[in-house]
Amino acid sequence: MNKRIEEALNQQIIKESSSSQFYLAMASWAENNGLNGTAKFLYQHSDEERFHMLKLVKFINERGGRAVIPAVAKPAVEFESLENIFTLLLQHEMSVTESINGVVDVCLQEKDYTTHNFMQWYVSEQLEEEALARTILDKLKLIGSDKGGLYLFDRDLENSSISAAPANGGPAA
Numbered sequence: 001m002n003k004r005i006e007e008a009l010n011q012q013i014i015k016e017s018s019s020s021q022f023y024l025a026m027a028s029w030a031e032n033n034g035l036n037g038t039a040k041f042l043y044q045h046s047d048e049e050r051f052h053m054l055k056l057v058k059f060i061n062e063r064g065g066r067a068v069i070p071a072v073a074k075p076a077v078e079f080e081s082l083e084n085i086f087t088l089l090l091q092h093e094m095s096v097t098e099s100i101n102g103v104v105d106v107c108l109q110e111k112d113y114t115t116h117n118f119m120q121w122y123v124s125e126q127l128e129e130e131a132l133a134r135t136i137l138d139k140l141k142l143i144g145s146d147k148g149g150l151y152l153f154d155r156d157l158e159n160s161s162i163s164a165a166p167a168n169g170g171p172a173a
């Protein structure tokens with residue numbers, strides 16, 4: 001496997017792994033704060049990120065490269081509010097999108113059209129994830145500090161009336 005491509009994909013593994021940990025920390029915070037619907041949503045999201053990481057690990061290894069499993073960095077323990085969580089989540093997704101675009105760029109420079117094709121799955125996944133995070137954040141901004149509204153929001157997430165369509169081959173978000 002082309003070394004630059006291998007390095008770029010391994011860097012992406014770090015990103016997906018940190019996304020999974022980050023959302024796991026958010027899920028745990030939500031669970032401890034009585035927000036069970038949000039916790040369920042974020043636990044699922046964390047699983048989905050792990051799946052994104054695994055998909056890269058397998059792709060690299062199947063193509064003769066060597067996937068490197070990164071150390072786990074400790075994410076935040078405390079979050080200010082639901083709005084704070086989803087603001088951070090959107091910012092994080094935007095940085096992941098940038099990094100995916102960087103990998104796609106390396107694929108084009110190295111004329112690796114197979115990996116370029118593989119990465120298109122991530123490109124559309126990022127579109128969905130950013131759109132979902134924006135929708136959720138818009139709802140939270142409307143709700144503001146209204147406790148009844150926040151209760152209903154959390155219940156909606158529990159019943160998954162706010163959720164992304166499952167990406168091809170991936171678990172439901």
Ligand code: OFO
Pocket residue numbers: 016019048049052092093096125126129
């Ligand atoms: Fe892996 O899609 Fe979010 O980060």
